[in-house]
Amino acid sequence: MRKTEQRSAILRELQKRKDHPTAYDIYHTVRCSMPNISLGTVYRNLEYLAGKGMIRKIDSAGGKKRFDPNTQDHPHFHCLECDRVEDIPAATMPCVPDAGNDWPEGRIILGINLEYVGLCSSCAGRKTAVGHEGD
């Protein structure tokens, strides 16, 4: 593992964000201070860092992969309206039957992804407050 400006910049950028950026999002931002960085490098580093367990890759609904600087198991919330992904406090994680150990039928659970889908507060407010059901 070599320490490169690119890798540091990518990690630093991800860590300062609370939204859950895609590789392209990171690329787009890091590019401001590092105009020559390539999308491929961003993808490679994000993948690398996730492999090292320094960040977490989340497969949220919607196709694209997103990244999270928080490597601890915690739920996410995906808004169907604005497509944003928010964090949900880990306290609401399911009552996992022996995560990390054997489990029903001999499986070995290594991780959990819990995603709630629905409408975020802004989008929900916009729909229920006034009563415009008809969108």
Place this chain on the structure above:
Amino acid sequence: MRKTEQRSAILRELQKRKDHPTAYDIYHTVRCSMPNISLGTVYRNLEYLAGKGMIRKIDSAGGKKRFDPNTQDHPHFHCLECDRVEDIPAATMPCVPDAGNDWPEGRIILGINLEYVGLCSSCAGRKTAVGHEGD
């Protein structure tokens, strides 16, 4: 909504499977009895049926979308080794705080996706039974 042979065949095929096929998997199978069906038709119908709530689309880890004839909220298990997706009885679903209603910070929860990742029984057995950690 018009009833076409293709749509029926796709739905029928999905309903008879317990694995969680991708659009291509369905296409590949349905093709045996309906050689001219196109991938586009499979994608369109799967999307259509999911929209109608007749089947469920699941965004599992790994990039491709998979489909499930069971529309009820229930957990899935994704094997990191063989990439298979299995069903987990709904009984192990998390203790959801008012799913379907408002929730922390004004969100409205419409659905839940719970995915456990790890090693399925076969893959787990292969790794722990003999003690071949190296691989």
Place this chain on the structure above:
DNA sequence: TTCTATGCAAATTATTTGCAAACTA
């Protein structure tokens, strides 16, 4: 110097879309 990481572009993979023809109601 040695070998990893980068930039760039081409290559893949998954999914979507346009359009004329086929088919259902």
Place this chain on the structure above:
DNA sequence: TAGTTTGCAAATAATTTGCATAGAA
């Protein structure tokens, strides 16, 4: 007949990969 659905192929979108060169140890 009227309007939906299909097949085919081209178009997108997201991600990966090959390769020569720049850069870190």
